[in-house]
Amino acid sequence: MPSSVMPTSSSPPPGRPAASPLAVSAVGLRKAYGDKVVLDGVDLSVPAGTVCALLGPNGAGKTTVVKILSTLVTPDAGSARVAGHDLAVAPQAARAAIGVTGQFSAVDGLITGEENMLLMADLHHLPRREGRRVVAELLERFDLADAARKPAQSYSGGMRRRLDIAMTLVGSPRIIFLDEPTTGLDPRSRRTMWDVVRALVADGVTVLLTTQYLDEADELADRIAVLNEGRIVAEGSADALKRLVPGGHVRLRFADPAAYRSAASALREVTRDDEALALRLPSDGSQRELRSLLDWLDSVGVEADELTVHTPDLDDVFFALTGRPEPRREATS
Numbered sequence: 001m002p003s004s005v006m007p008t009s010s011s012p013p014p015g016r017p018a019a020s021p022l023a024v025s026a027v028g029l030r031k032a033y034g035d036k037v038v039l040d041g042v043d044l045s046v047p048a049g050t051v052c053a054l055l056g057p058n059g060a061g062k063t064t065v066v067k068i069l070s071t072l073v074t075p076d077a078g079s080a081r082v083a084g085h086d087l088a089v090a091p092q093a094a095r096a097a098i099g100v101t102g103q104f105s106a107v108d109g110l111i112t113g114e115e116n117m118l119l120m121a122d123l124h125h126l127p128r129r130e131g132r133r134v135v136a137e138l139l140e141r142f143d144l145a146d147a148a149r150k151p152a153q154s155y156s157g158g159m160r161r162r163l164d165i166a167m168t169l170v171g172s173p174r175i176i177f178l179d180e181p182t183t184g185l186d187p188r189s190r191r192t193m194w195d196v197v198r199a200l201v202a203d204g205v206t207v208l209l210t211t212q213y214l215d216e217a218d219e220l221a222d223r224i225a226v227l228n229e230g231r232i233v234a235e236g237s238a239d240a241l242k243r244l245v246p247g248g249h250v251r252l253r254f255a256d257p258a259a260y261r262s263a264a265s266a267l268r269e270v271t272r273d274d275e276a277l278a279l280r281l282p283s284d285g286s287q288r289e290l291r292s293l294l295d296w297l298d299s300v301g302v303e304a305d306e307l308t309v310h311t312p313d314l315d316d317v318f319f320a321l322t323g324r325p326e327p328r329r330e331a332t333s
């Protein structure tokens with residue numbers, strides 16, 4: 001059941017400030033491939049000038065949402081508006097308002113970064129001089145000026161992503177979809193990409209990004225929609241989502257599998273992580289609760305190798321909503 005913390009109307013009750021217009025709205029999106037249901041009734045709304053993160057594990061359906069909203073895929077049911085244009089009625093107008101980067105990147109590796117950019121300028125029918133000016137400015141802004149004359153296939157992952165976004169910006173879109181902008185990037189490139197997103201938002205661009213990283217959604221997004229198995233299971237600000245979780249937890253980690261197994265059977269009410277040899281117990285992290293927890297562990301003869309206290313974070317939200325510890329991560333954090 002989705003939590004109810006999303007704005008639904010652009011006509012507020014008297015006395016309340018008007019909500020910003022929606023840059024993106026989708027109602028009841030469904031998509032199946034054969035008998036595999038990929039999206040099972042997705043509603044989404046992104047106010048103009050904000051960042052919305054669509055958060056979910058591999059295969060949740062994030063890319064399918066982005067493909068539908070960018071008119072690359074037609075939904076089986078449901079409707080969507082982008083920049084005020086109904087996708088079923090005016091797909092061209094919607095497409096003209098957006099920029100899309102991500103898993104279906106437009107970067108051509110065989111030509112230079114600058115040539116890729118100039119091609120985009122041509123596609124957008126910019127006059128030659130204007131095109132060159134815009135391209136030079138964007139290459140500078142995205143720290144690609146030094147590499148501009150090198151083939152894009154020689155770029156690092158982070159440079160390629162930056163080039164991809166810079167190419168998108170040649171058309172000055174007011175709405176940008178970023179599909180997993182930092183997957184596979186090293187921590188430094190990830191942070192650079194976060195700065196890029198923040199700069200876009202400071203310029204008034206609306207961003208819908210997909211991510212499987214809870215910390216990324218937490219860092220960047222005004223609103224987070226948690227997508228799991230084709231359904232939005234919660235939506236709200238990071239703080240609102242964290243409030244869905246009653247408390248934090250204590251994690252006990254064991255080095256010895258036998259000690260782990262005996263602790264797990266002594267502490268029946270805990271959540272097990274057999275792979276990490278770790279047990280998770282609900283706790284608010286207060287001194288009083290920790291003292292009684294330690295007394296209890298002593299009384300049942302449990303001695304962990306490591307004890308850590310976690311205040312609620314988005315990992316806990318995901319766990320509470322989906323019953324799984326967290327979306328699968330790749331080696332970036």
Ligand SMILES: Nc1ncnc2c1ncn2[C@@H]1O[C@H](COP(=O)(O)OP(=O)(O)OP(=O)(O)O)[C@@H](O)[C@H]1O
Binds near residue numbers: 033036060062063064
């Ligand atoms: N064209 C297609 N034909 C068949 N199945 C598809 C097609 N496109 C996507 N799927 C399936 O739909 C599900 C959701 O895919 P999608 O790419 O939207 O997920 P995702 O949340 O973006 O995950 P990832 O992080 O792996 O990209 C997956 O199980 C995928 O295999």
